[in-house]
Amino acid sequence: MATILRDWSYRYQWLYDAIARLAAISVGGEARFRQLALQGLTIDSDTQVLDLCCGSGQATHFLVKYSQNVTGLDASPLSLQRARQNVPAASYVEAFAENMPFVDNLFDVVHTSAALHEMQPEQLQQILKEVYRVLKPGGVFVLVDFHAPTNPIFWPGVSLFLLLFETETAWQLLKTDLPRLLIETGFDVEQPTLYAGGSLQVIQAKK
Numbered sequence: 001m002a003t004i005l006r007d008w009s010y011r012y013q014w015l016y017d018a019i020a021r022l023a024a025i026s027v028g029g030e031a032r033f034r035q036l037a038l039q040g041l042t043i044d045s046d047t048q049v050l051d052l053c054c055g056s057g058q059a060t061h062f063l064v065k066y067s068q069n070v071t072g073l074d075a076s077p078l079s080l081q082r083a084r085q086n087v088p089a090a091s092y093v094e095a096f097a098e099n100m101p102f103v104d105n106l107f108d109v110v111h112t113s114a115a116l117h118e119m120q121p122e123q124l125q126q127i128l129k130e131v132y133r134v135l136k137p138g139g140v141f142v143l144v145d146f147h148a149p150t151n152p153i154f155w156p157g158v159s160l161f162l163l164l165f166e167t168e169t170a171w172q173l174l175k176t177d178l179p180r181l182l183i184e185t186g187f188d189v190e191q192p193t194l195y196a197g198g199s200l201q202v203i204q205a206k207k
């Protein structure tokens with residue numbers, strides 16, 4: 001599925017950012033969207049933060065306001081090139097999330113936004129295991145991603161968005177019980193907080 005718009009949105013950062021800004025209107029704008037996962041977390045200048053699947057640094061930009069120790073990881077060299085220009089205060093690593101080149105117990109916080117819906121089910125499980133491995137005991141994994149709308153009014157908008165920009169994996173995520181997967185990986189998990197008619201979930205999980 002998906003359309004040429006998906007390729008274009010990855011090729012042209014202005015298009016990706018415009019779409020992200022438009023979608024974020026449903027939660028009160030992009031600044032608020034980027035804060036949702038961080039609510040209740042303590043991040044100070046020494047906190048070791050990983051922005052997993054950081055893209056062009058859209059969330060990294062907000063994370064470096066709290067910590068001087070932010071690392072962005074992404075598999076796309078083009079995205080990382082843009083991230084280095086957009087948010088030079090972070091350091092960056094080109095790698096796959098399912099096989100991270102980090103030692104065990106390194107990060108206090110692993111953050112990921114709008115990325116897990118791109119993963120195949122087995123890949124997703126492997127990524128959760130890797131996140132658990134690289135987090136310090138007591139560290140927190142925070143994620144923001146799609147969720148099946150609980151308010152029916154949001155289904156047409158979400159369906160159109162997924163048809164235009166996403167692939168089958170995003171539809172699969174809507175059917176995935178992420179809290180259960182996280183618990184099976186070993187995390188202590190709070191219930192997801194839902195936004196935008198339930199179409200967006202924020203989960204904080206502790207190692």
Ligand SMILES: C[S@@+](CC[C@H](N)C(=O)[O-])C[C@H]1O[C@@H](n2cnc3c(N)ncnc32)[C@H](O)[C@@H]1O
Pocket residue numbers: 020052053054055056057058059073074075076079095096097098112113114115118
């Ligand atoms: C939709 S973008 C999200 C970017 C950013 N986190 C945001 O909130 O806008 C998804 C990103 O995940 C990256 N990605 C997809 N699969 C990956 C994988 N297996 N390992 C690392 N990065 C991956 C893509 O290169 C892309 O930059």
